[in-house]
Amino acid sequence: MATLLLGRSRSAIQNLLKRTALLSALTHSPPPSSSAASHVGCRYRAPPSQGNRSLAVLFPFSRHESTKAQIQLQQTHLAEDDDTQVQLDEVLDFPGGKVAFTSEMRFIPESAEKRVPCYRVLNDDGVPMPYSNYVKVSKEMAVKMYSAMVTLQTMDNVFYELQRQGRISFYLTSMGEEAVNIASAAALSADDVILPQYREPGVLLWRGFTLQEFANQLMGNEADFGKGKQMPIHYGSNKHNYITISSPIATQLPQAAGVAYALKMEGGKACAVTYFGDGASSEGDFHAAMNFAAVMEAPVIFICRNNGWAISTPIEEQFRSDGVVVKGRAYGIRSIRVDGNDTLAVYSAVRTAREMAVNENRPVLIEALTYRAGHHSTSDDSTKYRSIDEIEYWKKARNPVNRFKRWLESNEWWGDEDELKLRQSVKKELLQAIQVAEKAQKPALEELFRDVYDQVPSNLEGQERQLRETIKKHIGDYPSDVPL
Amino acid sequence: MWGVLRQKVCAGGLPGMYIRPAVAAFRNYSSSAKQMMVREALNSALDEEMSADHRVFLMGEEVGEYQGAYKISKGLLEKYGPERVLDTPITEAGFTGIGVGAAYYGLRPVVEFMTFNFSMQAIDHIINSAAKSNYMSAGQISVPIVFRGPNGAAAGVGAQHSQCYAAWYGSCPGLKVLSPYSSEDARGLLKAAIRDPDPVVFLENELLYGESFPVSDEVLDSSFCLPIGKAKIEREGKDVTITAYSKMVGFALKAAEMLSKEGISAEVINLRSIRPLDRSTINASVRKTNRLVTVEEGFPQHGVGAEICTSVIEESFGYLDAPVERIAGADVPMPYAANLERMAVPQVEDIVRAAKRACYRSVPMAATA
Numbered sequence A: 001m002a003t004l005l006l007g008r009s010r011s012a013i014q015n016l017l018k019r020t021a022l023l024s025a026l027t028h029s030p031p032p033s034s035s036a037a038s039h040v041g042c043r044y045r046a047p048p049s050q051g052n053r054s055l056a057v058l059f060p061f062s063r064h065e066s067t068k069a070q071i072q073l074q075q076t077h078l079a080e081d082d083d084t085q086v087q088l089d090e091v092l093d094f095p096g097g098k099v100a101f102t103s104e105m106r107f108i109p110e111s112a113e114k115r116v117p118c119y120r121v122l123n124d125d126g127v128p129m130p131y132s133n134y135v136k137v138s139k140e141m142a143v144k145m146y147s148a149m150v151t152l153q154t155m156d157n158v159f160y161e162l163q164r165q166g167r168i169s170f171y172l173t174s175m176g177e178e179a180v181n182i183a184s185a186a187a188l189s190a191d192d193v194i195l196p197q198y199r200e201p202g203v204l205l206w207r208g209f210t211l212q213e214f215a216n217q218l219m220g221n222e223a224d225f226g227k228g229k230q231m232p233i234h235y236g237s238n239k240h241n242y243i244t245i246s247s248p249i250a251t252q253l254p255q256a257a258g259v260a261y262a263l264k265m266e267g268g269k270a271c272a273v274t275y276f277g278d279g280a281s282s283e284g285d286f287h288a289a290m291n292f293a294a295v296m297e298a299p300v301i302f303i304c305r306n307n308g309w310a311i312s313t314p315i316e317e318q319f320r321s322d323g324v325v326v327k328g329r330a331y332g333i334r335s336i337r338v339d340g341n342d343t344l345a346v347y348s349a350v351r352t353a354r355e356m357a358v359n360e361n362r363p364v365l366i367e368a369l370t371y372r373a374g375h376h377s378t379s380d381d382s383t384k385y386r387s388i389d390e391i392e393y394w395k396k397a398r399n400p401v402n403r404f405k406r407w408l409e410s411n412e413w414w415g416d417e418d419e420l421k422l423r424q425s426v427k428k429e430l431l432q433a434i435q436v437a438e439k440a441q442k443p444a445l446e447e448l449f450r451d452v453y454d455q456v457p458s459n460l461e462g463q464e465r466q467l468r469e470t471i472k473k474h475i476g477d478y479p480s481d482v483p484l
Numbered sequence B: 001m002w003g004v005l006r007q008k009v010c011a012g013g014l015p016g017m018y019i020r021p022a023v024a025a026f027r028n029y030s031s032s033a034k035q036m037m038v039r040e041a042l043n044s045a046l047d048e049e050m051s052a053d054h055r056v057f058l059m060g061e062e063v064g065e066y067q068g069a070y071k072i073s074k075g076l077l078e079k080y081g082p083e084r085v086l087d088t089p090i091t092e093a094g095f096t097g098i099g100v101g102a103a104y105y106g107l108r109p110v111v112e113f114m115t116f117n118f119s120m121q122a123i124d125h126i127i128n129s130a131a132k133s134n135y136m137s138a139g140q141i142s143v144p145i146v147f148r149g150p151n152g153a154a155a156g157v158g159a160q161h162s163q164c165y166a167a168w169y170g171s172c173p174g175l176k177v178l179s180p181y182s183s184e185d186a187r188g189l190l191k192a193a194i195r196d197p198d199p200v201v202f203l204e205n206e207l208l209y210g211e212s213f214p215v216s217d218e219v220l221d222s223s224f225c226l227p228i229g230k231a232k233i234e235r236e237g238k239d240v241t242i243t244a245y246s247k248m249v250g251f252a253l254k255a256a257e258m259l260s261k262e263g264i265s266a267e268v269i270n271l272r273s274i275r276p277l278d279r280s281t282i283n284a285s286v287r288k289t290n291r292l293v294t295v296e297e298g299f300p301q302h303g304v305g306a307e308i309c310t311s312v313i314e315e316s317f318g319y320l321d322a323p324v325e326r327i328a329g330a331d332v333p334m335p336y337a338a339n340l341e342r343m344a345v346p347q348v349e350d351i352v353r354a355a356k357r358a359c360y361r362s363v364p365m366a367a368t369a
């Protein structure tokens, strides 16, 4: 269990005590087990049958009963939450668990009275909120995280310019989402398998993918791990447990549930972590992923970067629910909403979610509220559909990098001189990497035919032979920069 | 409304800001050399069909406020309102199914895919519902719907954004599959697709949107429409037939130009319709030239060229003076790196060489391989 720091929110405890008391009064069940109690500060309610669950994993045949009991309890919670008159002795023994009857005809409202609050640790000025509970971060770790955020920011600025100059065909920045990128990566273990969308290069950066490796991919040169086969920004590296990015939106989500299932079968202590946007949550794949992850009890963390926009589609046109976080419960998945521009909040939430996923074999959904401060990509001009004031507000007043920096400064862990040195050295390293990547050879002709299959089949060998003969005869018709 | 629009355009205020600038302008200055971009051709076809039939509506990602990822729906939201130009959430399977349902119930949806690559998320609705419902209900449920968007190889966007779906959809009974090349094609075929009672897959090409083509007064008339299932002979010739569709028609025409300098007269057929395929035009041409080169950007196996070749072998075998030459994309997913990408798609030179081989002007490849 992650170390929880500082005073826990008083209201959280009161809330929990109230609910626990109510709960035991209603169900005559034993008080929550100790493992649940240690999560007090996290504001989630563990089902009181928690203790049975680990047994259930060990002895699958006993699982049915414990699951049933748990479902029954959860149903009573729901009824209690909704203030509905419940007649406990009259229950419907329905497949999957008992459901209480009520004489009150009441539709569940389309939205809760209050929106789900957003967990944050630092306020906009980088000052810790009173009573905030979060996972402790050492000076060394904090500085490393901040440096990575600055590196990501600088990388985005330089590569974006590079595309404007026509030296790469496409680029897409993570501006405004540096905290979600870096803090989530820092909270994970290197064994955890990442299935990214495309706006999470910070995770790869955190894991040690070098600026040279980024530049190689963007240039599609011989040294690129993808050998120039996948388009720019679609990074991937087995070494870093980072699955190569795929363009069709949301396909990574059910695949993450699949990876998590494989990890669980393997019996190790790792989870799958997948990232997606608010827009991606509209795809059917998102819903399939959530449902399956819950049913398969797969250790997967779903991190939604709700950044307000999906290209030009604002979230009001994407869904009418209270964001993405509320969808967790519909699928039986524990979930939390966090301030995605608060490095400490993201770090704490992901660390804690990871403990839950790995120790309890369960999916967790995290909705990080953030903002896409840049254009969607280099093919987009977002000032056509959103106001410059809105963009500027998020770039300045709600900038995640500045906020974290203020906290570092208030701890006297960071100063102007460090800042200057860091920015200069990152920029220098980047320019150097670009030079090297630009000079490198393009992928050789044979790469065209390799990796379609595990082994190059004879028909492709034939095509390659034919192509080489044609080139030999008509050398003038072919580009001179292809190493033959 | 029209008067106002024309005035705005003619006043030279902000050309391109208002609906149908191109068409309006052409109508005002009716001179002989009229040019129209494919983008404008598609836009004006949509506009005219929406104004002619209130059941026609457009739906897709970013089609309204943003005016389409490639600006094909420019001005339509302003003119027809959000009930007929619908921005959808990112749920291809969802809005395709919604479109099919709306067509079941009497509307005439035009569903835009940001690219046909994303129609893969929705292919069940296209193939298992749109294409088959009329048959399975014995004609009780017709599905007058158009699925449209850019198809085929784009530039520098890799394997998942660059592939041709002509052969995929072309193999499915119940669908009609069209693939325009010029502005004339784009206007005439899109109008035909929207008016057609059956589901039509309409495969555009991103790289052609910005290209201009000459158009006649007839093409600009709002009643203009092309027949589905008819190919067009773009250039007459007597030595070799070259079939192509979409962007490859332009390549074939360039190749024909180069061949003419070497004394080879090539006939270029723009297929326009992949399904139904205009077998009679193709066979008539081959019976005249006795030689055939098929050109497509898609994968070779089970492709459009393979189908054309079979048709010619079945119907005109005795007329062939040379083996059929098939030019297609390489049998690999599209690589990103520009140098490899160029190798993976047909080039004009490939067509020239194939035509020469067919005319015995160079050693056939088979002899050397």
Ligand SMILES: Cc1ncc(C[n+]2csc(CCOP(=O)(O)OP(=O)(O)O)c2C)c(N)n1
Pocket (backbone or CB within 6 Å): A199, A247, A248, A249, A276, A277, A278, A279, A280, A281, A305, A307, A309, A310, A311, A372, A376, B061, B090, B092, B114, B118, B121
């Ligand atoms: C299946 C599919 N449909 C459409 C697209 C085109 N597309 C690319 S990014 C994008 C928006 C995604 O928005 P969101 O998930 O919110 O991520 P963000 O860009 O905001 O990080 C769309 C529609 C796609 N890549 N794949």
Ligand SMILES: [Mg+2]
Pocket (backbone or CB within 6 Å): A277, A278, A279, A305, A306, A307, A308, A309, A310, A311, A372
């Ligand atoms: Mg988004």
